[in-house]
Amino acid sequence: MTRELLKGNVAIAEAAVRAGLDAYFGYPITPQTELLEYLSQRMTDLGRVFLQAESEVAAINMVYGAAATGARVMTSSSSPGFSLMQEGMSYIAGSELPCVIVDVMRGGPGLGNIHPSQGDYFQVTRSAGHGDFHPIVLAPATVQEAVDFVTLAFDLADQYRHMVLIAADGQVGQMMEPAELPPMRDRNRPEPDYALTGAAGRERRVVHSLHMQADEEEAFNLKLQKKLKQIKKTEQRSIEYFTEDAELLVIGYGTAGRIAYTAVEAARERGIKVGLLRPQTLWPFPVQRISELADRASGCLVVEMNAGQMLEDVRLAIGGQIPVKFYGRMGGVVPMPDEILTAIEENYSRLQILV
Amino acid sequence: MVDMVMAPPEMQVVYDYPDSLTDTPTSYCPGCTHGIAHRLVAEVLDELGLREQTVLVSPVGCSVFIYQYFNLDACVAPHGRAPAMATGIKRMLPNHIVFTYQGDGDLVSIGAAEILHAAARGEKITTIFINNAIYGMTGGQMAPTSLPGQKTTSSPTGRDIVSTGNPIRMSEVIAQLDGAAYIVRRSLHDVASIRKAKKAILTAFKVQMAGLGFSMVELLSSCPTNWGIAPETALEWIEQNMLPYYPVGDFKVRDDVKAL
Structure with missing residues (x-):
């Protein structure tokens, strides 16, 4: 495989095609529009x-419908449009x-504006629609990572029957970098047992998020929470640089994490014992690894x-x-x-005074 | 007692549940015409042999539980979004039959954009539109189709069109769109009208089977509970008050539909 110079949005789109995307529904909004255009x-x-x-x-409800037939489906947007998708996302989680x-x-x-931001962190990790749930959230920092996360996203979505968000900032979407795309995957797979395909020769199936009795709704919620707990246990992902002897632990994701890496590298050249942890999953948040590193660091x-x-x-x-x-x-x-x-x-000099 | 209700062997069953319905008691009030609409759709699906290749999209409103009453693969869309959800399904299953069943609040108010664009795209789905001029499930509030002067729990002195605007004749609106192949309004207030309604529903599904575009049958329906009148009077109310504002008729029957 060779590396190609790719724009983030286009790379995500092509990676989705190769991961087996059956259907895409979307609406134009900067800075994600190239994804839809491509x-x-x-x-x-x-x-x-x-x-x-x-x-x-409408786009998220088309996703809802197509997903109900067992298809691999994707949509994309940017912050204001993402807000509009919250209703449908809640129903998808509930189904x-x-x-x-x-x-x-x-x-x-x-x-707002069309410049890169990470202002949706609360929204993607907490309130991606009403009710008790968290989506799985992947945060790429490079075009290559965005490509890799697309395949991972579809696999996690299928594995857990859950929605996976790729929270990229405008920088990741717009910049061009060399990246290697995965090979085209075969889209043929067995029909999932929830798929609405017409009740021919089998019991009819219903996709819904409606449980009128409180105890039934609670039972569904307990089932959902059990799944989320499992995801929390097994899917925390992060990447580390210079953390072995770090007295100061820097934590940043996406573009902020990437810029922080340059700063950490420069600080190391100045003899500062600093390391970087870059969360790759924002939900589940890599609490385990951060907690371990905090045991060894002073700040x-x-x-x-x-x-x-x-x-x-x-x-x-x-x-x-x-x-x-915090610096932001x-x-x-x-x-x-x-x-x-x-x-x-x-912050490092403050730690030295404390020591 | 059992002997008395069992048919003697020489008699034939001439009226039964259609295969496309489940034997489930509905949540509808006495005198509500949802049950009639359900039966008509189910009979049509049976007659066309479509039960095993159909996906139903439920709305939000009194008929939110329709997925329990139809013996079909089904899903429940967010309020007003049934045409978008149906679009997602139909695009994945182009050879299946996909239909939405929506009330006036769902289709004309919160879902106005979704139904208009599904129709404009010529989405090959069918919509059964129940217009009873009121919000039923939430307890009788003003609907976008409530008549001028109609008393509801959110227009207690009668709908004032100066402040609330005028009722929307959605079939006439949708008929303007090129993607709409078959758009008609029928009523469920008497037997003759019900027969005509069934014929229209049959045509609407045939339009989808032929892949001709978007088809919709609007059905003028009763809501005795929230209109605050007896079931029989409610049927008269349809005839006397709704029919003059919402005339039954064919608002769009494209030539390719006429040729069916």
């Missing part, structure tokens, strides 16, 4: 289903259907492109063992490595 031609050429919906509300949803995050709140610095959202998860994971500080930029401003390096130096 698939409009590619899916049609392959004789697969592509449809530009009248809204994100335990697999699907993949890409959120190429932009500045907000409101219309933690969280870097995000928002007002400090993952910060809350880090504090929960660390549980007050060491001080947790908002509104579509991408931090420069120098800014993060300064924050590292300040």
Whole structure:
């Protein structure tokens, strides 16, 4: 296989095609539109289903319908459009259907702007629709990782009958990098036992999220929570750099994590004992590994492109063992490595005083 | 007692549950015409031999439990989104029959965008549209199809069209769209009308079988409970109040449908 120069959005789209995408439904919104544009031609050429919906509300419900037939389905959007999909996402969670949803995050709140942001962290990890559930959330930092996560997303979705979000920021969606695409997968697979295909020669099937009796709804919720608990146990993913002897632990995901890496590398050259943990799953959050590293470090610095959202998860994971500080930029401003390096130096010197 | 209800061997069963219905007591109020609409659709599916290749999309409203009453593969869409969900299903299963069953709040209000665009795309699905001019499940609030002056729990002095706007004649609106192949309105207030309604439902499903585009049958229906009148009076109310505002008729029968 050879590496190709690919734009993030296009790479995600082609990776989905190769992962066995049967159908895509979406609506244009910057900075994810190239994903939809690319698939409009590619899916049609392959004789697969592509449809530009009248809204994100309709798109997610088309996903819901197609997923109910047992298909591998995806949609994509960016923050304001992602907000509109929350209703359908809740129903999909309540029906335990697999699907993949890409959120190429932009500045907000409101219309905000079209610059890269991580302002949807709470939304993707917590409130992806009403009711008690969390989607699985993957956060790529490079185009290659975005490609790899697409295949992983479809596999996790099928494995758990659950929705998987790819939370990419506008930077990941828009930048071009060399990446290696996976080979084309065979789309043939056995019909899932929930698939609506017409009740020919079998009992009829119903896909729904409605349980009128409180005890029945609770029983469903307990079943769902059991599944989420299993996911929490087995699917935490993160990647580490220079953490072996780190006194200061930096934590950042996606583009912020990638810029933090440059800053951490520069700090190491200056003799600062700093390491980086980059969460690859935002839900389940890699609490286990963060907790282990916090045992060895004296302080933690969280870097995000928002007002400090993952910060809350880090504090929960660390549980007050060491001080947790924050550096973030908002509104579509991408931090420069120098800014993060300064924050590292300040926090590190504070730790030296404490020691 | 058992002997008395069993038919003697020489007699034939001439009226029974259609295969497309389950033997489940419905949640509908006495005098509600949902049951009639269900039966008509089920009879048509049986007659066309479609039961095993059909997927039903339930709405939100009184008929949210329709998936329990139809002996079909089925799903329940969010409020108003049935045409979008049906689109997702039909695109994956182009040779299957997919239909939505939606009330006036679901189809004309919250789901106006979804039904218009499904029709505009010529989505090869069928919609059974129950218009009873009120929100039934939530207890009788004003619907987008409530008549001028109609008293509801959210228009207690009667619908004031100056502040709430005018009722929407959705069949006439959808008939304007090129993707719509067959758009008609029928009524369920008397036997003759019910017979005509069944004929229209049969045509609507034949349109889908032939892949001609979007088909919809609007059915004027009663809601005695929330109208606050007796079942029999409710049927008269359809005739006297709804028919003048919502005339039955064929609003779109494309030439290729006429040729069926």
